[in-house]
Amino acid sequence: MRIGSFLVVLACLLIASCGSADGITDKSPDDRMVREAMCVAASERFMLYDEAGRHKAHGIDAGRIRFERTGKVNDFQEQLNLARKFMDSMSKDFNARYLAKRCDTNITVAQFNGGG
DSSP: OOOHHHHHHHHHHHTTTTTTTOOOBOHHHHHHHHHHHHHHHHHTTTOOOHHHHHHHHHHHHHHHHHHHHHHHOOOOOHHHHHHHHHHHSSHHHHOOOOOOHHHHHHOOOHHHHHHO
16 A cells, blocks of 8 residues: 555656646646746746746756656757747737736736837
């Protein structure tokens, strides 16, 4: 029975480890890296550089976790470059909604009107 309990705890830890520090749960470290890259890009769009830095650290951490699990290189910076291009092509409204829904960040009207 002790082995069964251990396996349940281990499974819970693996599932919980895909959650991020900002309270959003992702299915995998890959999903978390993409989401965090898009959060960085959207934050930068509104000049929320402290917020962008926080998400960048989370994305790098997700890449580290993926590397430890799979041996895949941490390519978060490349994902970030792609996310910046994509998010820049989208409307400010899309970026603001993405921040609210996927990044746990609500921006003010002043931030929305002042951002690129």
